[in-house]
Amino acid sequence: MSDTTSPKMPVANSFNIGAFITKHATLVALFGLIAFNMAFTNHFLSMQTLNVNLTQVATIVIVGVGMTLVIATGGIDLSVGSMMAISGAIAPLIFLGTAVKISEIHLAVAVGMIVAVVAAGAFGWFNGWLITRFRIQPIIATLVLFIAGRGIAQVSTNGNLQPFKLAQFQWIGLGRWFGIPVQVVIMVALVAIAAWILRRSLFGRQILAIGGNENAARLSGIPVARVKRWVYCISGLCSGIAGLVVIAINSSSDANLVGLGMELDAIAAVAVGGTLLSGGRATVTGTLIGALIIQLVRYTLLANGVNDDVAKLVKAALIVLAVWLQRHGRS
Amino acid sequence: MKKTSLLALLSSQGVLIALALLILFGWLRYDNFLGLFNISTVLRYNSMFALVALGMCFVIMTGGIDLSVGSTAALGSVVSALLSPYGMLVGTLGGVAAGLCIGILNGVVIVRLRILPFIATLATMLAANGTALLLAQDQTVSVSYDGTFINLGQGDFYNIPIPALIAVVAYLIGSLVLNFTSTGRTVLAIGGNEDASRLMGLPVNRVKFLVYALSGGLAGLAGVILASQFGAGQPIEGVGWELFAIASVVVGGTLLTGGVGSVGATLAGVMLLGLIFNVLNFENGLGWISLSAYWQSVIRGLFLLAVVILQSRLATKESTA
Numbered sequence: 300m301s302d303t304t305s306p307k308m309p310v311a312n313s314f315n316i317g318a319f320i321t322k323h324a325t326l327v328a329l330f331g332l333i334a335f336n337m338a339f340t341n342h343f344l345s346m347q348t349l350n351v352n353l354t355q356v357a358t359i360v361i362v363g364v365g366m367t368l369v370i371a372t373g374g375i376d377l378s379v380g381s382m383m384a385i386s387g388a389i390a391p392l393i394f395l396g397t398a399v400k401i402s403e404i405h406l407a408v409a410v411g412m413i414v415a416v417v418a419a420g421a422f423g424w425f426n427g428w429l430i431t432r433f434r435i436q437p438i439i440a441t442l443v444l445f446i447a448g449r450g451i452a453q454v455s456t457n458g459n460l461q462p463f464k465l466a467q468f469q470w471i472g473l474g475r476w477f478g479i480p481v482q483v484v485i486m487v488a489l490v491a492i493a494a495w496i497l498r499r500s501l502f503g504r505q506i507l508a509i510g511g512n513e514n515a516a517r518l519s520g521i522p523v524a525r526v527k528r529w530v531y532c533i534s535g536l537c538s539g540i541a542g543l544v545v546i547a548i549n550s551s552s553d554a555n556l557v558g559l560g561m562e563l564d565a566i567a568a569v570a571v572g573g574t575l576l577s578g579g580r581a582t583v584t585g586t587l588i589g590a591l592i593i594q595l596v597r598y599t600l601l602a603n604g605v606n607d608d609v610a611k612l613v614k615a616a617l618i619v620l621a622v623w624l625q626r627h628g629r630s
Numbered sequence: 631m632k633k634t635s636l637l638a639l640l641s642s643q644g645v646l647i648a649l650a651l652l653i654l655f656g657w658l659r660y661d662n663f664l665g666l667f668n669i670s671t672v673l674r675y676n677s678m679f680a681l682v683a684l685g686m687c688f689v690i691m692t693g694g695i696d697l698s699v700g701s702t703a704a705l706g707s708v709v710s711a712l713l714s715p716y717g718m719l720v721g722t723l724g725g726v727a728a729g730l731c732i733g734i735l736n737g738v739v740i741v742r743l744r745i746l747p748f749i750a751t752l753a754t755m756l757a758a759n760g761t762a763l764l765l766a767q768d769q770t771v772s773v774s775y776d777g778t779f780i781n782l783g784q785g786d787f788y789n790i791p792i793p794a795l796i797a798v799v800a801y802l803i804g805s806l807v808l809n810f811t812s813t814g815r816t817v818l819a820i821g822g823n824e825d826a827s828r829l830m831g832l833p834v835n836r837v838k839f840l841v842y843a844l845s846g847g848l849a850g851l852a853g854v855i856l857a858s859q860f861g862a863g864q865p866i867e868g869v870g871w872e873l874f875a876i877a878s879v880v881v882g883g884t885l886l887t888g889g890v891g892s893v894g895a896t897l898a899g900v901m902l903l904g905l906i907f908n909v910l911n912f913e914n915g916l917g918w919i920s921l922s923a924y925w926q927s928v929i930r931g932l933f934l935l936a937v938v939i940l941q942s943r944l945a946t947k948e949s950t951a
Binding site: 375377429433434435436438439440442443444445446447448449450451453454457458559560563566567570576577606607608609610611612614615616618619622623626 | 695697739743744745746748749750752753754755756757759760761763764768869873874876877880886887922923924925926927928929930931932934935938939942943
């Protein structure tokens with residue numbers, strides 16, 4: 300993992316194949332999967348396969364970036380799926396003119412997208428506020444919004460499907476820049492920014508310090524509450540963007556379904572990617588690789604005629620195996 | 631000092647007070663709120679959640695979490711529906727055994743492989759979901775109406791719904807085990823401080839294993855009731871049950887860090903969250919306002935919010951007092 304960052308990482312004295320494989324297990328597994336597919340899956344090496352897999356994985360990674368930062372502080376965010384639903388409900392309310400009428404369509408789309416993402420960010424901030432102001436455990440604090448958030452999205456749309464066909468908006472899920480799907484570009488950009496933040500910025504070091512030892516971080520003068528609120532806010536913003544991508548792909552917004560179960564997909568990607576779930580050590584590129592591995596395993600099984608239900612069993616085993624290997628590799 | 635003790639009372643008995651107030655409100659405001667039909671419908675439906683929440687309560691008291699209960703219940707419902715032609719006993723035992731298998735798997739992964747409960751049960755949630763869909767061939771499995779299987783979910787015993795009876799018995803046993811057996815005290819000790827419990831020679835691993843097996847078995851039983859009550863094994867039911875159960879446990883005052891908990895208050899938590907939906911239905915029936923069913927999750931969320939904020943205020947009061 301290129302951006303594995305830990306304050307107390309042991310320095311390797313000599314090169315060792317075994318250590319290299321355990322340390323880069325996720326990367327090795329990814330290349331192993333690709334090699335397997337090149338050998339056994341027909342038409343694997345095509346632009347189409349690449350695009351299909353990247354498109355499907357993009358929303359999970361976008362949410363996973365925020366989730367990685369949250370988990371790096373030792374927290375968790377269960378409300379990401381609900382925040383996706385909120386953002387996915389708000390944007391069409393604005394650009395379809397249900398809530399407010401804006402005659403210029405480009406302006407309406409821009410306002411809709413910004414308001415939706417900012418609203419999701421505000422809900423994320425609310426999570427952080429609950430956690431820091433009342434010292435509520437993250438899993439419970441975000442459970443509040445997990446339950447209420449989807450309700451808010453459903454209430455604001457009356458539970459109705461909002462269908463649309465609007466090129467000015469749907470570029471975010473269906474468009475391409477230089478042949479690359481737009482959401483893949485967004486995904487890569489977010490991963491790059493977050494990886495840079497974790498490795499190079501003061502904010503990133505503060506996040507890891509809090510995850511490593513919160514009390515020590517507080518005593519050494521790190522503004523723990525502020526950093527945490529920002530981290531949950533970022534998770535909300537990422538979820539908001541992912542919500543827009545999902546409704547753009549579907550050409551409709553269904554508050555009952557947008558982002559359903561996303562929290563678990565994102566957490567699985569983070570865990571398989573090698574981020575420590577207790578906090579203090581995090582890798583955003585790992586999360587990207589983790590999500591790609593989970594996606595590619597599923598694709599491999601489906602492409603070779605295995606039932607999707609069996610693929611779920613394999614995914615479950617994969618999560619346990621990956622986390623167990625990482626434990627083993629460290630001790 | 632007086633204010634603190636009032637807060638303490640509110641926190642220890644808060645869920646009971648809130649439940650009593652909600653029932654009083656419903657009784658005064660709606661005609662048939664305490665009628666036999668409504669009571670029996672509410673009890674019949676919520677007994678499934680009560681069983682799941684009981685298992686969750688034990689898991690949380692050890693400081694763990696079980697995310698797999700929802701899909702385990704779905705698996706239990708599918709297995710029992712498939713076995714329902716062989717009678718009530720076989721159907722029930724099959725469903726419970728399926729849940730027990732998932733619970734045992736959780737226990738092994740958490741205790742032997744020492745993987746965080748959150749991740750371990752996340753994985754088994756997927757596994758149970760996949761297995762349920764495989765067994766059901768991606769469809770709902772209708773139960774056999776020839777035998778006695780449907781009586782379990784739809785029948786009454788002296789006007790009391792049978793699922794409610796099962797839940798009450800389970801809670802009585804749970805309460806006895808927690809308060810009067812060494813296993814029950816070990817559960818709380820583990821949640822209080824796992825390392826200290828281990829050093830004291832308590833059978834930490836065995837009790838943790840038992841707790842997850844119990845949670846799986848109870849989820850399986852909830853699945854059996856689901857199948858028998860609605861006449862079908864439903865492989866995709868149970869989404870979000872785990873979080874509803876966690877919310878009930880927390881509303882009941884059990885701390886998520888473990889070490890503190892009450893089985894009875896958990897039952898009150900389940901009833902409270904369940905009755906919110908019921909009150910909403912009655913309110914709509916009056917015709918003054920029209921709140922869609924979607925409001926129930928908003929209101930439940932707000933309720934959870936109020937409870938956790940109250941709990942945290944109390945905890946800071948106690949630590950400064």
